[in-house]
Amino acid sequence: MAIIINIYYSGKDGNAKKFAQEMVSSGIVSDIRxxxxNIGYEYFFPMDDEETVxxxxxxxxxxxxxxHHASPMMAKITKLREKYGLHMRVERYVSDETGIPAADRAFIKE
Incomplete structure (x- = not known):
């Protein structure tokens, strides 16, 4: 079982992207990975919302x-979130151990 957490960071004046960039450039993302x-830690940028990551x-x-939440890493992340004045929306998912159903595989090109 894997737990997947989607965190939507939003701010103003490009601050969400600046936050993600600093997370990477400071080495925090590498340390988390x-x-x-940790299975994955990746940022994406919605095409229709310039202020969200x-x-x-x-x-x-x-x-x-x-x-992870008990580690000193969280203080660094919190400090950066505050620096950039970000708000968060969180979704949480648990992986489906049975995998992708055969009926859905017809729509996947690997």
Whole structure:
């Protein structure tokens, strides 16, 4: 089972993108990706919303997320969110262990 968390960061004057850029350039993203249990940590930019950045954050389990939240890393992230005046909307998903149904595979080109 994997836990996938979508975090939509929104701000003003391009601050969400500046936040994501600083997360990468400061090495915080690399450090998070190296944490035990992290499966993926990737930023995306919605085409129709210049003031929002989507983070897709994936973890092996809740224990890994709890360890991440208890780490000194969270203070760095919080400080950057405050620096850029960001707001967040969060979605949480648990992976489907059965995988993609055969009926849906007909629409996927690999």
């Amino acid at each position: 190296a944490e035990d249990g 989507l983070l897709i954050d994936s973890w092996d389990d809740q224990y890994s997320i709890d360890a």
